[in-house]
Structure formats: structure tokens, C-alpha cells
Amino acid sequence: MSSETKQILTTDGIPLEVSLKKAEKKNKIRAFLLVAPLLLFLFITYVFPIGEMFTRSVDDKMITNMLPKTFKAMEKWDGKELPSEEVFAGFYSDYKVLIENQTQGKLGQRLNKEKNGFNSITKKLMRQIKRNKIDESQSIKEQIMKVHKRWRDVEYWQAIKRTAPPYTMAKYLKGMDMYFAADGSIAQVDEDRRIHRILWLRTLEIALFVTIFCFLMGYPIAHLLATLPMKYSNLLMICVLLPFWTSLLVRTASWMILLQQQGVVNDFFVMIGLVADDNRPEMMYNKVGTYVAMTQILLPFMVLPLYSVMKTISPSLMRAGKSLGGTPFVAFWKVYFPLTIPGIGAGCLLVFILAIGYYITPALVGGASGTLISNQIAYHMKTTLDWSFASAMGLMLLSGVLVIYWIYNKLVGVDNIKLG
């Protein structure tokens, strides 16, 4: 604003600039109030619950709350030799409370996860306490140590001490097939039990290849749709949009019918003599099924952004390239292809983001070798009920997705997402 305009006053004598600022502020508040209901709703029902998944995933308060006196006494213990009488006495009185509340079983199970062999010795101690075999006037340490030889093993007391902090990263380590070893360092799970790492790699691999397949199939047809005259391209566009609007389960069901051993695809292979009738390949319940079905389902998400970019490229550019002496291939590679890179970026990132979190299709056509990390999360939510582990894995997946989302936002901008 120049210096002359500063002096302009409104009719009620307020400088224009002040008055304008006031109006701007009013507009700002009005705009924000329009967004506020949705923002508030999302924060309460969605963003905070996702944050809560984090507290759930690191939560380890159960034992901390169960053995308050033990851990109080353990503060002075150096953790190298057997703890003092005080710790034993604390543990004894904590454990007695647990028996009264009948929650001692949970303690045994949880400690057993930390170190094998706890379940039996806590049960043994419980029986002794219930029969009033422990004389509280005598040394509790001596009496507990007599219950079972493992109570004399310092490693078991170290294991109890490790459960003291109310928070733990153990679930995240478990998600990467690692764990806290006895001395508190991070160790790898035995090679034959590294199931999660295989799943992460497979998820990445399938998402990557589905993206590549979608690109290889989507690019030519997006090009065709963008260069054909309107009346043909509108008709062909239906081939892209109809699957896009059709229920995911319907499309998955149709692939289950097509790919089964007596299915249409196998029938066709037998008919053209590619495979023998009694030797039909298994195309479902493995990776092949996941690849084929996911590629078809996600293909529209590749075609639509590519199409919207290609539509803006003038055909005269290719003609200019050719008239300047380029062969059609050179003209395509040097002129057309670079112009489509924004569309390629948008399509590939979108397909990759969607593929990495896929659940329904792999669960139905993937079998054991075609399932992804999402299926593992669902398994822990529904079957093992280890919700904190499911939360930890979910957040690990989410952090990956958010990184890609951030890149997508930088490159494409969320407000440029094209729908149909």
C-alpha cells in the first residue's frame, strides 16, 4: 500500500487500513468457523484416537500397578546379585494382594512372556501362600527361595525389574522381529521366527510391483483416452470408471471366480493348450492372485491422474517435435514423456499409498503367501486380541504412509486429487 492510501479515512473516521484489517479478521474467523465443525469432529473421532493408539502401543502399566511395593524396594537394588530381604517382602505382600483379588494369574502370564518358567513358579508360590505355609515372622527371602530353585536365580528377579517402567517399546521391536534381551540390549529373533520382517518386505514388494504394473498398463490407455476424439474416448472412459464405481467386494469376487482352478482363466489356458487339463496352475490364494486383482482394482487410480495431465498436452507439440526431425520415438521420449511426469508422480504415489494398506483383497485371494501387513494387524485385533501390538504395527505402517502422503502433498497438492 502506498503512502497516499494510508491517509484515506472511512466515513466514520477510522483509517482505511485499520478498517480493512478488521474486516479481514472477521472474514478469517468466518472462514475458520465454516471449517471448524468438520475439523472438530475429525479431531475427536479420528485424530485423537489415532494418537491414543500410540499410548496403547507403549503402555506397560499392568505389572507396574500390580507390584508397587516390589518396585519401590527394587529402586535400591543394583540388579547384579539376588535382591535383599526388603524386595522379597515387598513382592510377597504385593502377591498376596493379587491373590486376594484373584488377579495373580495375569501376573504369571505376563512375566512368563518376559522370561519362560515364571508361570509355574508363581503358581507354586500361590499354593504355598494359600496353605499359609509362609511364616511372616521369619525371613520371607529364605522361605520364597525354598519354594522353587528358580526363585534363587537372579535372572528371574532381573526379569521382574525389567517390567517396572510403565512404558515400553517392546511392541515396536516385536514388529521388527527384535526383542529386549536379558541384559536390556536389543536382540534379533531367531532366523526361522522372523515373520514380521518378511511381511513388511512383502507388503513393500507387492505395493511396488502393483504400482509398476498399474503404470505400465495405465500409461498407454491414458494416452489413448487423451488423444482419441471425444465421442470415442467418452465411451472408453466408461471401462475405466465403471470398475472405479463398482463395489470392491464385487470385483474381488469376480477375480475369485476367474482365477480358481476350474475358473475361466484356467479353462482358457487349457483350451489354447498352454497347460494340461490335469495340471491346472494355482492362481489364487497366492501372490499371483493378489497381484492380478490389486492391479485391476487400483488401475483407475493411475489412469485418471495421467489422463487429466495428458489432456492438457497439445498434440501440436508432438508434431513440432517430428517436424524438427525427431522420429516418433524421439519426439515421444523427449517431448511428450517429460510433460506427463507430474501425472506419473501423482498416479504412482496414489496407487502406492492405497496398495500398501490393502486389506480386503489380499485377505480373500492372497492365501498365506499373498497377505500383507494389514492382514497381520487385523489378525492381532480380532484373533490374538493383542491390541497394543496391533496398534504398534498400525502406527509403523501409518508413519510410512504419512511420509509418502507428505511427498505427495509437496509434489501434487492434496487439492489436486482428481476424482472421476
Place this chain on the structure above:
Amino acid sequence: MALPSYTETRYRIWHYFYIAICTFVFFFLIAPLFVIFPLSFNAEEFLVFSEGMKRLDPEAFSFRWYHEMVYGTKNPWGLAAKNSFIIAIFATIGSIILGTLAALGLSSRHMPYKGLIMAVLISPMIVPLIISGVAIFFFMAKVGLAATHTGIVMAHIILGTPFVVITVTATLSGFDHSVTRAASSLGSNPFNTFMKITLPLILPGVISGGLFAFVTSFDEVVVVLFLAGLENTTIPVQMWTGLREQLSPTILAVATCLIILSTLILVTAELLRRRSERLRGINR
């Protein structure tokens, strides 16, 4: 796409190869949907083409599974369809109201932190459904809305609003704000201006966003699997259980109905998109 007569042979071959690839991809996209039609009329209980069907023997075809779908004993489809429609309709209304308001705010040039807020509002579309499902389940269980219609409707509003926000923002990007200023200067209050001027102009965007929200809710299964009890079952949940457990051709009859429904929605959405483009063309 006729080739000019001077085209060299190798480019000619390449061109036909390209057409062949495109044909294959279009076939790959659309053909799976059509396999369901004939099989849903299968007279037998298997999900494969029987010998009779391959010979086009009329005996091999029947409406048996459609009959089963509607009148079958203790069949879940009636309840599921009712639930699906109720949930989808309420979720659509909720998404439209919240999403349109937010889009109006976001399109204002006075809106602070536009990019960040947009990223948050769109996030339910980007975050993997399984994670959304877990988070929403924890929330609904805490407030006692798990296994209720209300809980599922709220969950679907979360998942549906991004579509409304995107489509309405897109419509508003070509919106000429001088018409609302004209209305205000002619003495209209903001509410009347919105109802009489803005809304009719952005209506195509609102409806097409609403269609997306409807389809999202109608097709959503992951979150419902976490939230739903037996009384809240929906069509996708029934299809999911059906596909995992007892594969019966009834599913194909349902799938055929769903394909017809999605065709209708596609046609509506396309007509709306063209109308919206035409309207915005006039504005420019």
C-alpha cells in the same frame, strides 16, 4: 486413429501393437465384471460354468439364486440391505453438510493454514483403512457406540467427508465470487445468499461428492467389520463372510444387483460432471 499413408512399416507395427495393448488393458479392466452376470443365473450350486451353460442350454440357467436372495430362509440379505441403505443415507447427509461447510471455508482466500487443514481433512482417504478401523473402533468402544448404527454412521462420515471436500472445492475453484457480492450489495443476508446463489451453483459438486460418500459408505467393509454387531450387518459384510466361508451363487446375484446400482451411479455422476463443467464454462 488412422495412420498417414507415409508411415514406415516399423511404426505401423508399433502402432498396431499399441492398439493391441490398449485393447487388452480395457478388456482386463471391464471383463471381470461381466463374468458375474451369466454365472448368477447358474442353475447349479457351483461357481463355475457348467457344461450346460457352455452349450447355452436353457435348462442350465435359472433365477434360482435371485429367488434365494429375496425369499431364502434365514437369509441375511434383507436385513443387510436395509442396514446398508440406512447407514449410507445418513452418512451421506452428514458428509455433505460437514464437507460442504468446510469446503466453503477452505475456498475463502482469508482461510489461514489452508494447506495444513486440507491435509488433515483429506487424511481419512489416505490413511490405510485398517488403521482408521482400529482407531475408530477404540473411540467408539470408549464412548459406547460400538455395534450401533450411530457409531457406524459416524465412522462413515469420517471416511466420506474427504470426497465431498474435494469435489466441492473443485467446483468452487471456478466460482465467481462477484455474484455473492452482488447479492449482498442488493441487500441479501448471508444465509439467503448461500441458499439462493451459492448452493444452486455448486450443487453439481455437492451431489457428486455426496455420490462418492454414498458409495464409500455402501461399499465400506473394513471399519464395519470392527464396529458391527450381528444386527448391524451390511451388504459388504455379508459378502465378505460369504466369500470367506460358504461360497454360494446368491453372492453373485447380489453382486449383479450391485453392478447395476453402480452403473446407475456412474451415469448420474457423469451427467453431473458435464453439467458442472458447462455451468463453470458460463461463469468464465
